[in-house]
Amino acid sequence: MTLTLATTTPGQPEIFASLQGEGPSMGRPSTFVRLSRCNLACQWCDTAYTWRFTGDNRFHRDDLAFERRENQVTMEEADLAQAVADLVPDRLVITGGEPLLQGAALARMVKALDEIRPGMHVEVETNSTVAPHPALDARIDQYNVSPKLAHSGNPDTLALLPERLAAWAAEPRAFFKFVVATRDDLDEVMALQQTYAIPGARLFLMPEGRSSDVIRERSGWLADFCSQHGLRFTDRLHIHLWGDTRGT
Ligand SMILES: Nc1nc2[nH]cc(C(=O)O)c2c(=O)[nH]1
Ligand code: SF4
Ligand SMILES: [Mg+2]
Secondary structure, three states, X not given: OEEEEXXXXXXXXXXXXXXXXXXXXXXXXXXXXXXXXXXXOOOOOOOHHHOOEOOOOOOOOOOOOEOHHHXXXXXXXXXXXXXXXXXXXXXXXXXXXXXXXXXXXXXXXHHHHHHHOOOOEEEEEEOOOOOOOHHHHOOOOEEEXXXXXXXXXXXXXXXXXXXXHHHHHOOOOEEEEEEEOOOOHHHHHHHHHHHHOOOHHHEEEEEOXXXXXXXXXXXXXXXXXXXXXXOEEOOOHHHHHHOOOOOO
């Protein structure tokens, strides 16, 4: 059975060794697998090629339409597991798009990976709205959960699901990572932290930005806010190192 992945170039699945650029594992060598498709549409999304296919007119600030055939590729679960096992890092980051939309197939892929390369640390990047498939959940070491604030452009009714947010807040493997663009976003983060009792030790703030300059400019005031409110700050290391490019 297959998974649907994003591509680096047409036909080439987006599987690559890099350094985790965000969150609690920042700087750790990790293999990334980027799945295609998302159930949200963030106006600043840096991976719109996973969802904004020709004919999808949901707002995105770049207004780019991606050809599905060039930007999606299917891969057998066993072949994907082997490709991950063949790369050096002993950590896997499954990202997207929204990878939990393919939870059952991911569970089989991670099981196959464990059989050929046991003991890998497996992280999932998720937008918070999808419950992990139970068979997958049993194999995940860490969730990096990024609920989308009002500035993403998604309606709250799609992006901020109370039952899901409460479940992540109660999940010790889940680290929240809020993307912040302006100071106005911070009230919303604090309200969510309070409503769902998210521990500061599991709450990261990350500047929105697809260039080093923008990230650096926002990091100043955001880092100050983190230190004043007992929250954690995360940079976007990969953008500083390699810019906003696929496969990094
Ligand atoms: N190096 C690197 N680290 C990342 N952490 C989260 C990423 C993502 O796109 O979800 C990402 C990414 O695309 N590259
Ligand atoms: S949830 Fe993530 S992948 Fe989906 S549109 Fe938003 S930023 Fe992009
Ligand atoms: Mg990214």
